[in-house]
Amino acid sequence: GTNQKNPCSVNGVTYQDGETFAPDCSQVCTCQNGFYGCSSRCPHELTKPSEDTCPEPKLMKVKDECCRQWTCQKIDTTHAPPTTTLAYPPWRRGEANGPCPQGSDWTPCSITCGTGVSVRTIVDPVSCATAQEQRLCLLRPCEEKFERETCTATVKLKEKRRILYQDCISVKTYRLRFCDTCRKRKCCFPKRTRHRKIEFQCSQGKREVFNFMWIKKCRCAKKCYGEVENPGKRRKERERNKRRRQESLKRRERERSKKRRERARNKKRRERERNKKKREKARDEKRRDKERADKRGRRCKNNTQ
Structure with missing residues (x-):
């Protein structure tokens, strides 16, 4: 009949009208009367970071991830404390893939309160080229006390708030978790974290998407943050x-x-x-x-x- 819709043929595979399919892991497509339209599953690849906060941005493939990540060839440490060393951790232990070296773990946050920076080294498995990837981290707000009945290492905000970083502010509000400082003679730092992408509104009307360390659980120890993160020390201990x-x-x-x-x-x-x-x-x-x-x-x- 005249109302019959035409199917779509993509790479030798036929899809019916209205059917959704994924030709690869980075996009999803929908067939519409013989034609198909696709949307990206990696929209952050289209948003190039600002040269002010990420000099020489470059898209690089990350192992076990479909979407490529923006990496900065040079890390701007002007906003970090003068005593902070960002390239802290040793290389990961284990066997490398072929002749390429392995990347590094995330460094400890550059500052103990407020929004800082954490970096890691990633390796292109094809060309063996190395680059540094950075993310924002927020262990705890500065000059803020959390009123609670019991002292725990992890504290979750009761209300949502925006994240501030230099001249940028997060577009959305978040209910964050922090590592408290109520334990006497002990340092509290993240034990479990995950990686999130958060959109920021910066000066001059620019929108930036930053990687962010989302805290899930904290721990307290006699050694301060960063000292216990050395895998060599942990193994020897x-x-x-x-x-x-x-x-x-x-x-x-x-x-x-x-x-x-x-x-x-x-x-x-x-x-x-x-x-x-x-x-x-x-x-x-x-x-x-x-x-x-x-x-x-x-x-x-x-x-x-």
């Missing part, structure tokens, strides 16, 4: 604790063996003493029987005389 536990187990086992041997010796000694007493008792009984027999014999002899 675990090995040292393992050796200590093994030595303690061996020492306790030696003490238990010594006690078992001592109990066995004491048992044998008591057994010997009991047997000795039994033998002495038997000899005494035999001697008394002999003496009684001798007395009876002398008495009978006297009576016969």
Whole structure:
């Protein structure tokens, strides 16, 4: 009939009118009367970061992710404290894919309060080219106390608020989680985080999309944030604790063996003493029987005389 819609043929595959399909992981398409339109699943690829906050932006493929990520070839550290070292962590442990080196983990946040920066090194698995990727991080607001009945490492805001970074402010409001400082003589820092993309409204009417470290759970330790993040230190500490536990187990086992041997010796000694007493008792009984027999014999002899 005249109302029949035409199907779409894409890469040898036929899709009916109104059917939705995905030719690859980065886009989704819909067939409409023989023609099809597609929308990107990676809209951030079309929004180039500002040169002010991300010098020389470049789209780079990230392992195990479909969408490419914007990376900055040079990191602007003018807004970080002078004592902050951004390129902190060592290379990841493990076997690299081919001759390429492996990327690094995220560094600790550049500042302990307010919005700072965290970076990591990523590697192109094809060309082995390396680049630094950055994200914003917010451990806790500065000069703000959280009123709560109990002290916990993780605190969640009761109301939504916007995120501030330099001359930018987030377009939406968020109910964030922070790492509190109520624990005495301990430092609290993120234990579990996830990666989010947040859109910011910047000066001169620019819109920027920044990577953001979203805190899910915090932990507190005697060592401050960054010190416990060194995997080499953690591994050595675990090995040292393992050796200590093994030595303690061996020492306790030696003490238990010594006690078992001592109990066995004491048992044998008591057994010997009991047997000795039994033998002495038997000899005494035999001697008394002999003496009684001798007395009876002398008495009978006297009576016969």
